[in-house]
Amino acid sequence: MTTAPTTTVREAVLDLCRRTGMTTVFGNPGSTELRMLRDWPADFRYVLALQESLAVAMAAGHALGTGRAGLVSLHSAGGVGHGLGAVFNAYRDRVPVVVVAGQQSRSLLPLHPFLGADEPAEFPRPYVKWSRQTARAEDVPAALAEAHRVAMTHPRGPVFLSVPEDDWDAPAAPVPPRAVHGAFTAAPDALAELAARLDDCARPALVVGPGVDDEGAVDAVVALAERTRAGVWISPMSGRSGFPETHPLFQGFLPPVRGQLADRLAGHDVVVALGAPLFTYHVSGDGPLLPDDCELFHLDCDPAQAAWLPVGTSVLTTLRAGVESLTSLLKPTTRPTPPPRPQVARAVPTDPPSAAYVLDALAELLPPERVLVEEAPSHREALHARVPVRRAGAFLTTGSGALGWGLPLAVGRALAGDGRVVCVVGDGSALYSVQALWTAVRHRAPVTFVLLDNGGYEAVKALGRRLGAESVPGTDITGIDFPALATSFGCPSTEIETPERLRPELLRALEPAGGGPVLVRVRVRRETGSAYPD
Known part of the structure; x- marks a missing residue:
């Protein structure tokens, strides 16, 4: 005999949020979220944004500062539409944001009601990792738990759950705690192949992407750069830094123009891109993707990114684990250190200033x-x-x-x-x-x-x-x-x-x-x- 749940969807969701550290909620409230928001608990903080895209971006900033998923509440179809530009940014920048959107009551949905979303799970795609509206109210807490795990698993990113407004008072069982440990290391033979190429090459380069900062691998990449004496570039249009820019091995920022990017890497015979979608172009251009006689290796946790890359050898790994393993395989090198990055002249005062x-x-x-x-x-x-x-x-x-x-x-x-x-x-x-x-x-x-x-x-x-x-x-x-x-x-x-x-x-x-x-x-x-x- 199955025991009836003694809690509601709302209570089970709030308990889950407490256990996952999502007690700061960014949002702009509307009618379809009122049952979730009533009797707001004292240990939660609601941060009001005056437009939904701001709520998503604030949740993203909070996630980047805390290392936990950001939680944002959006208002049905219109509010989700307002927030999608920021959801797009969070997806491209791998920021874990859990979006919970209001939806009209289930009894009204067959009538295409005011504020209702006809295909809520499809609306934010393809710029979310996971998107759903559950078939039953009692499944909402488990769905939110799954969404949180997906958001926090590398490559991290936003997820979306649509909740009909009458679901919050329905009975539901609490969700038991469960963790996903997402770090993984590439196959040893793949890292050994790359280590051999780095040992034998004359002038290596590292291209650091936002994944390095996102995965907390900056110090590991510094150790790799110093071990190989490689010049370090930051990938085009990167949303993070990923390498200390005062370090003598830092060479600068790659331009988002095809021929110019290849020109900057001229002279390097092995390039290792780390958490970087290397070929991010802003304007069209001619020329090769890479200089002649330049071999590319790409380390990233995202299989889709690895499959998309047009040239080179991709190695699937989370970055800290992969880079530390790679560094341990390298032999000491006697290659010369690359010359330092040229410094720009200080600007002169003008009126108005530049x-x-x-x-x-x-x-x-x-x-x-x-x-x-x-x-x-x-x-x-x-x-x-x-x-x-x-x-x-x-x-x-x-x-x-x-x-x-x-x-x-x-x-x-x-x-x-x-x-x-x-x-x-x-x-x-x-x-x-x-x-x-x-x-x-x-x-x-x-x-x-x-x-x-x-x-x-x-x-x-x-x-x-x-x-x-x-x-x-x-x-x-x-x-x-x-x-x-x-x-x-x-x-x-x-x-x-x-x-x-x-x-x-x-x-x-x-x-x-x-x-x-x-x-x-x-x-x-x-x-x-x-x-x-x-």
């Missing part, structure tokens, strides 16, 4: 323990050249390109703890998600927002100039008072238009007297160059 001049000042004043979040597409190359990242987990951006990620990502990361976060954002990017300032104020998130205002979508203009289009409509943004906008959300702000005020104002903003968020708007000079010049 973005390069602002970033030089930021690099001078930024404490090394700070986490840096970037979403300033016009100035990303300048930031990489001038603001070195020194430690694991200290740089976050989007490797995917859906704008509006940076501000809420920084807020979520700040709410995870570990000190003040600095967010460098462009004016165009900021306007996708400026409501995140409101949430930052309400939760006293320690974030310094450095807003570089060049009056438009300058990255789009630069891409247009690359194609020979000197004038692109819809790329100017004028008449917005960002300090006043920040103040309206309750966020302290300051404005800088001349180079003389830059350093003292930045210093005050990096250590604000009252804690909490602060916005520094810097009017910067417009650039006139093209994107990725040949």
Whole structure:
């Protein structure tokens, strides 16, 4: 005889969330989530975002800061639609986010009700690892437990569960605790083959992708680089750093242009890509994928990524385990150390200041323990050249390109703890998600927002100039008072238009007297160059 459950779906889900560390919930509430949200437990924190894409990005930032899955509550079909741009970013950047979406009552679904999602499990695909609406209410807690395990198994990423609003009060059994240990190491013969090639080659290179930082393998990769005396590059458009950029073996950032990428790797006879989708291009280009006589090996935990790679030998492994095993197989080397990366000249002051001049000042004043979040597409190359990242987990951006990620990502990361976060954002990017300032104020998130205002979508203009289009409509943004906008959300702000005020104002903003968020708007000079010049 089967004993009837003594708990509800809601109670079983909340118990599961406690045991998995998902007690901070990011969301924007609606009618189909009310049964889940009523009598909100005191040991849970609900973080209100003023639009659903912000909730997803905040949950992602929190996940990156805590190392646990982020939990986000979205509102049925419309709210899920709003959040999908951020879900896309989380998927490409391998961020474990558990999305629980409201759905209309089961009794109404045959009638295509207001707010109902007709095919909820299909809606977020293909940019989730797992997606479901259960056939029975009592299966919701077990489905959420499975979703969490899938999100946290490498390659990590977002998952989606749609819950009809009347399911929350249905009886259900608690879900017993269960863990999945996801680390695995490549076959010994595959690593031995790669070790032999590295021992015999003349000039190896490592290409570090976001997977290195994601899997906590930075120190293991440093040891591999030092063992092989390999030059280290960061993969194109990477959403993380993955290698200390002040290390003498660091060579720079690979461009997202086919021929240019091959040119940067010229002279290397063996290239090892680590957690990197190496051939991430932003614009079309000609030329070879790799230099002649260059052999590629690719270590990653994602079988789909391994199968997609157009050239080279892929080795399936989680990175820390694989890289440590590989390093242990290598012989001592006498090959020369590659020359250090050339340093850019310091920018000169102008009125208004250039973005390069602002970033030089930021690099001078930024404490090394700070986490840096970037979403300033016009100035990303300048930031990489001038603001070195020194430690694991200290740089976050989007490797995917859906704008509006940076501000809420920084807020979520700040709410995870570990000190003040600095967010460098462009004016165009900021306007996708400026409501995140409101949430930052309400939760006293320690974030310094450095807003570089060049009056438009300058990255789009630069891409247009690359194609020979000197004038692109819809790329100017004028008449917005960002300090006043920040103040309206309750966020302290300051404005800088001349180079003389830059350093003292930045210093005050990096250590604000009252804690909490602060916005520094810097009017910067417009650039006139093209994107990725040949």
